[in-house]
Amino acid sequence: MFKNVFSYESYLDCINNDKRRKTLTWFRLSSHSLSIETGRYNGITRNERKCVLCTQNVCESEYHFLLCCPLYKELRNKYNITSSWPNLNVFTKTV
Numbered sequence: 001m002f003k004n005v006f007s008y009e010s011y012l013d014c015i016n017n018d019k020r021r022k023t024l025t026w027f028r029l030s031s032h033s034l035s036i037e038t039g040r041y042n043g044i045t046r047n048e049r050k051c052v053l054c055t056q057n058v059c060e061s062e063y064h065f066l067l068c069c070p071l072y073k074e075l076r077n078k079y080n081i082t083s084s085w086p087n088l089n090v091f092t093k094t095v
Contacts, residue, residue, distance in 0.1 A: 027062065035060040 015021040030037050036059060039049035051060035053071045058064055065072065
């Protein structure tokens with residue numbers, strides 16, 4: 001979900017572990033080291049911000065990191081992270 005209003009999110013109250021809550025917050029704020037963000041600051045065009053951890057030859061975005069990258073498959077299984085999202089268009093909200 002894309003936010004259009006700056007406000008506190010109540011789901012953060014469900015995360016009792018401070019470190020996990022902070023990590024999730026940083027991720028939501030794009031305060032991470034995925035190439036989708038670091039490439040912006042290093043002058044790398046978006047289509048060249050590839051994931052260096054796998055051979056899928058795709059942009060290392062939050063979507064790829066969380067749901068697609070084979071390197072993190074075991075972590076997704078461990079934490080039961082699954083998705084039926086076929087692509088990023090699911091995130092787009094028509095106004």
